[in-house]
Amino acid sequence: MATVTLERLSVPLRDFELGLSLAVDSTVALIGPSGSGKTTVLNAIAGLVEPDGGRIRCDEETWFDADRKVFVPPEERRVGLVFQDYALFPHLTVRQNIEYARRKGADEYLDRFRIGHLERARPDSLSGGERQRVALARALARDPEILLLDEPLAALDAHTKVDVRAELQQLLAGLEIPTLLVTHDFEDAAALAGHVGVLVAGRLRQEGTPADLVARPADPFVASFTGANLLHGEPDGACAGTTGVRLDDGTLVRTSDEGEGPLTLAVYPWDITISTARPDDSAMNVIGGRITAITELGNRARVTIGPVSAEITVDSLRRLGLESGRQAYASFKATGTRIVASRGGTE
Amino acid sequence: MRRRIGFGLFVAVAVLTLAFLLLPIVGIFVHTSPGKVLGQLSNPVVEDAFIVSLKTSVIAQALILLFGTPTAYLLATRRFPGHSLAVTLVELPLVLPPAVAGVGLLAALGREGLLGSSLSALGITLPFTQTAVTIAVAYVASPLYIRQAIASFEATDRRLTAASRTLGAGPVRTFFRVELPLARGGLIAGLALSFARGLGEFGATIMFAGSLQRVTQTLPLAIYAEFDQNFDTTLAMGGVLVLISALLLLTLRIALSWQRSPSSGSPSLFGISSSA
Numbered sequence: 001m002a003t004v005t006l007e008r009l010s011v012p013l014r015d016f017e018l019g020l021s022l023a024v025d026s027t028v029a030l031i032g033p034s035g036s037g038k039t040t041v042l043n044a045i046a047g048l049v050e051p052d053g054g055r056i057r058c059d060e061e062t063w064f065d066a067d068r069k070v071f072v073p074p075e076e077r078r079v080g081l082v083f084q085d086y087a088l089f090p091h092l093t094v095r096q097n098i099e100y101a102r103r104k105g106a107d108e109y110l111d112r113f114r115i116g117h118l119e120r121a122r123p124d125s126l127s128g129g130e131r132q133r134v135a136l137a138r139a140l141a142r143d144p145e146i147l148l149l150d151e152p153l154a155a156l157d158a159h160t161k162v163d164v165r166a167e168l169q170q171l172l173a174g175l176e177i178p179t180l181l182v183t184h185d186f187e188d189a190a191a192l193a194g195h196v197g198v199l200v201a202g203r204l205r206q207e208g209t210p211a212d213l214v215a216r217p218a219d220p221f222v223a224s225f226t227g228a229n230l231l232h233g234e235p236d237g238a239c240a241g242t243t244g245v246r247l248d249d250g251t252l253v254r255t256s257d258e259g260e261g262p263l264t265l266a267v268y269p270w271d272i273t274i275s276t277a278r279p280d281d282s283a284m285n286v287i288g289g290r291i292t293a294i295t296e297l298g299n300r301a302r303v304t305i306g307p308v309s310a311e312i313t314v315d316s317l318r319r320l321g322l323e324s325g326r327q328a329y330a331s332f333k334a335t336g337t338r339i340v341a342s343r344g345g346t347e
Numbered sequence: 348m349r350r351r352i353g354f355g356l357f358v359a360v361a362v363l364t365l366a367f368l369l370l371p372i373v374g375i376f377v378h379t380s381p382g383k384v385l386g387q388l389s390n391p392v393v394e395d396a397f398i399v400s401l402k403t404s405v406i407a408q409a410l411i412l413l414f415g416t417p418t419a420y421l422l423a424t425r426r427f428p429g430h431s432l433a434v435t436l437v438e439l440p441l442v443l444p445p446a447v448a449g450v451g452l453l454a455a456l457g458r459e460g461l462l463g464s465s466l467s468a469l470g471i472t473l474p475f476t477q478t479a480v481t482i483a484v485a486y487v488a489s490p491l492y493i494r495q496a497i498a499s500f501e502a503t504d505r506r507l508t509a510a511s512r513t514l515g516a517g518p519v520r521t522f523f524r525v526e527l528p529l530a531r532g533g534l535i536a537g538l539a540l541s542f543a544r545g546l547g548e549f550g551a552t553i554m555f556a557g558s559l560q561r562v563t564q565t566l567p568l569a570i571y572a573e574f575d576q577n578f579d580t581t582l583a584m585g586g587v588l589v590l591i592s593a594l595l596l597l598t599l600r601i602a603l604s605w606q607r608s609p610s611s612g613s614p615s616l617f618g619i620s621s622s623a
Contacts, residue, residue: 043509046509046513047512047513048509048512048513073512073517074509074512074513075512075513075514075515075516075517077513078515079513080513081509081510081513083506083509083510085506087504087506087507087509087510088510089507089510089511089525090507090529091525091528091529100511100514100516100524101514101515138514139513139514142513142514142515
């Protein structure tokens with residue numbers, strides 16, 4: 001798999017300067033609020049924006065080098081960019097859109113993305129999910145060295161989104177090329193990418209695995225942005241209207257959602273209670289164990305026990321005398337969990 | 348009650364306005380019948396004028412298309428110092444009185460004109476030739492096409508051109524495969540307007556090219572020449588021009604409706620079949 005490297009890239013934007021270094025060698029997600037410069041990063045890699053400084057390389061090939069005045073135009077970079085609203089050519093059919101990127105062998109892509117029956121349709125007659133499949137097929141038909149996805153799930157309604165996210169997970173797991181996706185949704189990023197960078201006002205605040213970011217957010221912004229704990233497991237029996245989920249470490253968790261197959265559950269840190277004795281209340285899920293990490297963020301603290309991180313006040317932290325290594329219990333309600341995706345090949 | 352009277356007043360004014368616009372057309376067709384129009388077409392004056400008009404119009408519009416399209420594209424997609432000045436310059440013939448445009452062309456390209464000596468050195472004489480008619484028509488009609496073309500190219504979604512580039516198409520292929528097909532409705536509409544304006548050209552033509560039958564006498568000039576001799580011929584030629592104008596107006600409406608929905612299965616300039 002190729003590696004696309006951004007070195008001290010700088011692009012002046014209206015309110016700030018985008019400046020970052022990043023290596024993309026697997027599926028990487030950039031998350032951040034809108035206007036943080038995420039799309040500009042993609043445009044710079046694609047060659048649609050010329051940065052002021054820095055370098056962009058794809059393995060040994062230089063795509064951009066400010067010092068050596070190298071700027072390879074977009075049509076010579078072999079980049080598969082999927083635009084936020086897909087940017088399908090409205091005057092061409094689905095087949096013609098794909099043939100635009102590849103003169104021969106469009107059939108393979110029509111089959112692989114299950115859009116063969118739509119080959120003669122025009123983009124404006126397609127649903128959101130179908131449009132995304134066409135856009136992905138078109139981008140990959142170019143045989144790109146890197147796949148760039150701009151907010152791949154933002155244009156979809158909530159219902160379609162879950163299905164499309166699962167489809168996308170499968171696709172990315174089977175791809176042999178590095179992928180950089182940008183999104184403002186941490187859940188989407190965590191579901192799709194094994195490595196996540198948080199971009200705020202043009203700077204990378206923190207990088208790491210999704211679990212790292214939830215357990216040890218570098219600052220309050222990252223903490224609020226990276227919301228949920230994500231728990232992976234298999235369904236293990238239903239009882240009294242709840243679904244049991246056996247997590248990878250053996251813990252059994254109950255959720256009020258229904259699901260089949262490998263699952264990913266989301267639990268927000270502020271929905272988890274920490275106690276020093278096993279609680280006896282309405283919460284159906286209790287995870288006991290030693291505290292592995294405590295990160296203080298102003299008046300709040302993230303406390304990690306086993307697979308989950310809870311967010312509690314520093315007041316409570318002191319009152320309970322919590323510290324790393326101490327035995328404690330994290331509890332949360334079955335109704336406080338959500339099934340966010342069937343598990344794909346992430347991480 | 349007062350609101351109803353106010354609304355009635357608006358309707359009355361609108362009806363009056365539309366009737367006023369239609370009145371001359373009704374006048375022509377009340378005085379002459381389709382049979383009379385067809386009969387007059389074999390009149391040599393009418394026939395010659397029709398041929399001169401058609402020939403000069405087609406050549407002038409081809410030139411406008413050939414030179415105006417790249418110019419409009421550049422003005423629509425690039426920003427450079429003097430950009431707004433260039434756009435204003437494109438619109439200059441629109442506000443210039445046609446007679447002044449004719450005098451200007453004579454002063455620039457005439458025997459005694461700015462470029463006159465260079466042209467005669469090359470053995471070229473322009474004034475009072477059919478070429479002069481074509482030049483006058485192209486000069487006066489060009490803004491209508493170029494303005495519309497600029498608007499059409501500006502309306503093209505920049506993300507589509509960006510997508511084209513990332514899919515491996517250079518700027519030239521992007522222009523022919525994406526930008527031109529998407530702008531085609533607007534370009535055809537602009538050309539229809541420009542054609543209509545050029546066909547009616549009078550002032551600049553008579554100043555720069557004169558009114559010689561079979562050479563420079565276009566339909567509008569022939570109408571003026573025949574006016575005090577044979578009113579029937581004049582009306583017949585008027586009828587012909589009204590029919591052509593109606594056809595152009597129809598083209599304009601259809602082309603503009605394409606422009607609004609470029610994706611719906613409309614016929615394409617590039618032989619791409621519409622979706623079934």
